[in-house]
Amino acid sequence: MKLAxxxxxxxxxxELRELYRTKIPAEIRDRVKYGLELxxxxxxxxxxxxxxxxxxxxxxxxxxxxxxxxxxxxxxxEDEMQLxxxxxxxxxxxxxIGPVIAQxxxxxxxxxxxxxxxxxxxxxxxxxxxxxxxxxxASLRTTAVRDGDSYIVNGQKIWTTLAQYADWIFxxxxxxxxxxxxxxISLLLFDVKTPGVTIRPIKLxxxxxxxxxxxxxxxxxxxxxLVGEENMGWTYAKFLLGNERTGITGxxxxxxxLGVAKEYAAQIRSGSGTLLEDPVxxxxxxxxxxxxxxxxxxxxxxxxxxxxxxPNPASSVLKLRGSELxxxxxxxxxxxxxxxALPVNTDDIASPGWAQRSGPAYLNxxxxxxxxxxxxxxxxIIASTILGL
Numbered sequence: 001m002k003l004a005x006x007x008x009x010x011x012x013x014x015e016l017r018e019l020y021r022t023k024i025p026a027e028i029r030d031r032v033k034y035g036l037e038l039x040x041x042x043x044x045x046x047x048x049x050x051x052x053x054x055x056x057x058x059x060x061x062x063x064x065x066x067x068x069x070x071x072x073x074x075x076x077x078e079d080e081m082q083l084x085x086x087x088x089x090x091x092x093x094x095x096x097i098g099p100v101i102a103q104x105x106x107x108x109x110x111x112x113x114x115x116x117x118x119x120x121x122x123x124x125x126x127x128x129x130x131x132x133x134x135x136x137x138a139s140l141r142t143t144a145v146r147d148g149d150s151y152i153v154n155g156q157k158i159w160t161t162l163a164q165y166a167d168w169i170f171x172x173x174x175x176x177x178x179x180x181x182x183x184x185i186s187l188l189l190f191d192v193k194t195p196g197v198t199i200r201p202i203k204l205x206x207x208x209x210x211x212x213x214x215x216x217x218x219x220x221x222x223x224x225x226l227v228g229e230e231n232m233g234w235t236y237a238k239f240l241l242g243n244e245r246t247g248i249t250g251x252x253x254x255x256x257x258l259g260v261a262k263e264y265a266a267q268i269r270s271g272s273g274t275l276l277e278d279p280v281x282x283x284x285x286x287x288x289x290x291x292x293x294x295x296x297x298x299x300x301x302x303x304x305x306x307x308x309x310x311p312n313p314a315s316s317v318l319k320l321r322g323s324e325l326x327x328x329x330x331x332x333x334x335x336x337x338x339x340x341a342l343p344v345n346t347d348d349i350a351s352p353g354w355a356q357r358s359g360p361a362y363l364n365x366x367x368x369x370x371x372x373x374x375x376x377x378x379x380x381i382i383a384s385t386i387l388g389l
Contacts, residue, residue, distance in 0.1 A: 082252025127171030
């Protein structure tokens with residue numbers, strides 16, 4: 001495994017670095033860097049700028065807007081984007097349903113959905129988790145019964161991220177209740193405005209509206225919006241989740257958080273100097289940075305060894321450790337804020353805005369070891385598929 005970039009890769013990196021910092025509005029990048037909430041327009045604007053420059057869906061097949069890049073170039077593309085605090089292309093479109101349609105969808109589905117998915121003309125949400133089927137998708141109970149040229153869908157999804165903005169949903173449904181567990185699951189695509197679909201907000205512990213409940217009551221879905229083959233949804237879900245787990249490692253994002261933490265720590269007095277100069281605090285920073293470096297090297301190994309159509313099972317290692325380090329960084333920011341983290345969204349006291357955001361951010365990031373397959377699930381995958389236990 002090489003650790004230094006070639007001259008061509010340095011040129012590639014520098015071009016991306018320049019583009020990210022000149023094409024994407026600075027006010028949007030600052031909102032990402034300092035943990036402010038992004039609007040739907042912020043995400044759409046950034047995604048379309050990236051797509052116009054060939055940077056929204058580089059992992060897709062070239063026929064559908066992808067780039068024939070090396071694994072190292074893909075790593076640089078993602079890492080530099082995170083380091084520049086650019087909102088990443090909408091995961092549901094770029095990392096999840098787009099690659100699944102490109103890999104398993106019919107030519108008609110590809111023609112119909114891939115161009116608007118690449119440009120975020122369609123905003124997708126993910127219909128996987130249910131009240132009794134989170135990481136264990138095999139337990140899902142939402143049904144789809146074939147009725148002529150349609151499926152009739154009934155059931156409920158939960159924790160559906162940003163469904164309040166979504167146009168369409170990619171939804172796992174049980175099409176054969178007579179078989180066990182993973183068998184009998186299919187993947188359907190449908191408009192969330194279809195009669196019978198109800199989206200209800202869930203208010204999170206950080207006070208924000210990020211996830212939703214989605215209910216289906218006799219929702220009629222055209223059968224030609226089935227992805228691939230009926231009852232093969234488990235295979236497509238594993239493919240999709242493998243992409244998600246690699247993408248949510250977040251090494252660049254965590255580096256930015258650590259940089260911001262140092263910036264704030266340098267402003268806080270501690271003894272005769274600043275908190276940043278405190279040896280105990282410095283040791284804590286160094287420990288996280290060393291663990292992040294180890295994760296980055298592992299990420300490079302995984303990306304280099306991945307094939308185009310089969311994510312490396314080691315993506316579970318990245319998801320597991322990456323989510324833990326993201327939590328460590330938000331915990332660090334919370335500790336730097338100290339008692340100034342107690343008030344939230346208050347203007348009439350001395351507590352700075354960044355400190356007031358540190359508490360909600362800390363609470364919000366507790367989810368990272370749950371979504372995309374919980375840490376317990378990742379450890380089981382690592383034990384069975386990597387260690388052979």
